[in-house]
Amino acid sequence: MPQVRVSNIFLVGPMGAGKTTIGRQLAELLRWEFVDSDHEIEARTGANIPWIFDIEGETGFRQRETLVIEALTQRQHIVLATGGGAIMRAENRAALHARGTVIYLETPVERQLERTARDHNRPLLQTPDPRAKLTSLLAERDPLYREVAHHIMPTERSSARDVAFHILQVLGLR
Numbered sequence: 001m002p003q004v005r006v007s008n009i010f011l012v013g014p015m016g017a018g019k020t021t022i023g024r025q026l027a028e029l030l031r032w033e034f035v036d037s038d039h040e041i042e043a044r045t046g047a048n049i050p051w052i053f054d055i056e057g058e059t060g061f062r063q064r065e066t067l068v069i070e071a072l073t074q075r076q077h078i079v080l081a082t083g084g085g086a087i088m089r090a091e092n093r094a095a096l097h098a099r100g101t102v103i104y105l106e107t108p109v110e111r112q113l114e115r116t117a118r119d120h121n122r123p124l125l126q127t128p129d130p131r132a133k134l135t136s137l138l139a140e141r142d143p144l145y146r147e148v149a150h151h152i153m154p155t156e157r158s159s160a161r162d163v164a165f166h167i168l169q170v171l172g173l174r
C-alpha cells in the first residue's frame with residue numbers, strides 16, 4: 001500500500017494525556033506550527049475556560065470548540081492538541097479524521113490524576129472526586145478516541161519526549 005503523506009498531526013486523548021506537551025515537542029521537531037484548540041478558544045473568546053463554562057455552560061464551550069476545530073483542521077502542517085472532550089461531537093471527529101493523522105494518547109486514570117493534580121484550569125475536575133469523574137469520562141470517551149484515531153500511542157510508561165519521537169517514527173517522519 002502506498003504511504004500516505006502526513007500533512008497534519010492531530011492529538012486526541014483525555015485530560016493529562018500530554019496532548020499539549022507532546023504536541024509542542026512534535027511541532028518543534030518537525031518545524032511545523034503548534035496549535036492548541038483550548039488556547040485558541042480562550043484567545044478568540046477573550047476569557048479562560050473556567051469562565052466560559054461558568055457563563056455559557058459546557059454546551060456553549062462545545063459550540064466554540066466545534067468552530068475552532070473546523071477552522072484549525074483546514075490548515076496544513078500543523079500539530080494540533082485538541083481538548084479532552086473534542087471527540088464528543090461526530091462533526092469534530094469527521095473533520096479530524098479526514099484532514100490529518102489522528103493520534104490517540106492512551107493514558108490510564110492514575111496517570112491523568114498525577115498529571116492534572118496541580119492545575120485548576122479544568123472545570124470538569126473541580127469536583128470532590130476527580131478520580132471518579134476521570135473514570136466515567138474515560139469509559140464514555142475511550143471508544144470515541146479509538147474510533148477517530150489512525151494510531152494509538154500509550155503514554156503511561158514513557159516521557160513526553162519519548163512519546164513524541166515514537167510518533168515521528170511510526171509516521172515515518174524521522
Ligand SMILES: Nc1ncnc2c1ncn2[C@@H]1O[C@H](COP(=O)(O)OP(=O)(O)OP(=O)(O)O)[C@@H](O)[C@H]1O
Nearest residue numbers: 014015016017018019020021084115155158159160
Ligand atoms: N508522558 C508523560 N510523562 C510524564 N508527564 C507528562 C507526560 N505527558 C505530559 N506530562 C505532564 O502532564 C501534565 C499535563 O500534560 P498536558 O497539559 O500536556 O496534558 P493535556 O493532554 O494537554 O491535557 P488537557 O486535555 O487538560 O489540555 C504536564 O505537566 C506535563 O508536563
Ligand SMILES: O=C(O)C1=C[C@@H](O)[C@@H](O)[C@H](O)C1
Nearest residue numbers: 015038049083084085122123
Ligand atoms: O475533557 C474535557 O472535556 C475538557 C478538557 C480540556 O482540554 C478542556 O477542553 C476543557 O476543560 C474540557
Ligand SMILES: [Mg+2]
Nearest residue numbers: 019020038081
Ligand atoms: Mg492541553
